[in-house]
Amino acid sequence: MPDLDDELMERYQKGDENAFTLLVRRHQQPLINFIARFINDRDSAEDLAQETFIRILKAANRYKSEGAHFKTWMYHIASNLCKNELRNRGRRDRYRVDNVVNSGNDRDGEAEQIDLIENAPANPAFQPEVALERKELQNAIQKAISELPEQYRLPLVLRDLQGLSYDEISEVLELRSGTTKSRINRARLMLKEKLKPFI
Amino acid sequence: MNCQQAEEHFSAHLEDTLDYQTLQDFESHLTKCEACQGEYARFQDSVNAVQQLPQIEPSPYFMSALQQRIATEDRETGSLKDVVTTRWQQLLDAFRRPTWAFSGAIALILAAAGTYFYQDLRPTPVAPAPRTEQIATSPEVFPVQQSRRVGGDTNRLLQGSVISTPTQPMQQRYMLKQVSYTTTSTSGGL
Numbered sequence: 001m002p003d004l005d006d007e008l009m010e011r012y013q014k015g016d017e018n019a020f021t022l023l024v025r026r027h028q029q030p031l032i033n034f035i036a037r038f039i040n041d042r043d044s045a046e047d048l049a050q051e052t053f054i055r056i057l058k059a060a061n062r063y064k065s066e067g068a069h070f071k072t073w074m075y076h077i078a079s080n081l082c083k084n085e086l087r088n089r090g091r092r093d094r095y096r097v098d099n100v101v102n103s104g105n106d107r108d109g110e111a112e113q114i115d116l117i118e119n120a121p122a123n124p125a126f127q128p129e130v131a132l133e134r135k136e137l138q139n140a141i142q143k144a145i146s147e148l149p150e151q152y153r154l155p156l157v158l159r160d161l162q163g164l165s166y167d168e169i170s171e172v173l174e175l176r177s178g179t180t181k182s183r184i185n186r187a188r189l190m191l192k193e194k195l196k197p198f199i
Numbered sequence: 200m201n202c203q204q205a206e207e208h209f210s211a212h213l214e215d216t217l218d219y220q221t222l223q224d225f226e227s228h229l230t231k232c233e234a235c236q237g238e239y240a241r242f243q244d245s246v247n248a249v250q251q252l253p254q255i256e257p258s259p260y261f262m263s264a265l266q267q268r269i270a271t272e273d274r275e276t277g278s279l280k281d282v283v284t285t286r287w288q289q290l291l292d293a294f295r296r297p298t299w300a301f302s303g304a305i306a307l308i309l310a311a312a313g314t315y316f317y318q319d320l321r322p323t324p325v326a327p328a329p330r331t332e333q334i335a336t337s338p339e340v341f342p343v344q345q346s347r348r349v350g351g352d353t354n355r356l357l358q359g360s361v362i363s364t365p366t367q368p369m370q371q372r373y374m375l376k377q378v379s380y381t382t383t384s385t386s387g388g389l
Contacts, residue, residue, distance in 0.1 A: 033255045042255060050265045141248055160249045185210040192245045199244045
């Protein structure tokens, strides 16, 4: 039985425009999260996610459901776009380390402030100090992820932030299963060292 | 199992994918090694912390921005949906990539160079000497077998073969006589 993504792609191939809109709705959030965490830049993440969907649209007629899964295909396209972006950016300047934190969580920050006022007396987890500490830890983790070499960062983000299986990651990155596993373990070990002062 | 080997199995142990023997070895090492116990605890904490990072949400304008971009692309390149995907188109697409275009250009240059040198190395057909006249044919031109196939007067044909004797009259012998006009003396003229 084909999964919903494959069915939607088939429907789009047959002329159902709404099927593609539904595909975008299903995947926009995880895709933007993946790109933003991988390139550490929320603003560019939306552009790259749009570019990914346009590439999918252009290649839609060539898509065959019995080949790769839609999800792994989408991440494969997005990964390549991200690598190109980082390569181009590397020539211009260094990564904007704090972008995700400064611009990406501004709305979350506002929402959190409202929550703090409303929930502070009832829930100690929403104490300003606790929230600040949590925010600092999140910033430190994001910074540590962005400092990982690309070949380790990519499988780590796919595994620990996107929740893909090892097989799916191997498909996205076109790696052997053993290589994928060892890279993820290595990435986690590196991250453990980087987060030593915080954890 | 030593500490380094144990470290290699941190993820597999965390995700419960170790086989029975490795699991036994790993856990027996961990019970004996305090350093590895600490490292493994911090490993688990950092993985948990990463997994609990908040999800980044798309802006409310994401979908409309995407639709606008698709409409722009549609106007510029024709309908995206009607993108021709014939094999020829795919081949042309491949050659639009810089690597393929470069490889294609190199292949063409090599093919052209190969053809040029092949023509240079090939033995040129011997053109008939413009000022040379062949009076008679050498015996090799008419081997015995060829003459026999013709039938008829075998003796006469055999006489015209390689086995010619010096006693035969001059006009019956096969000889090659060449007259070259280029080497003829001009007798004091030009």
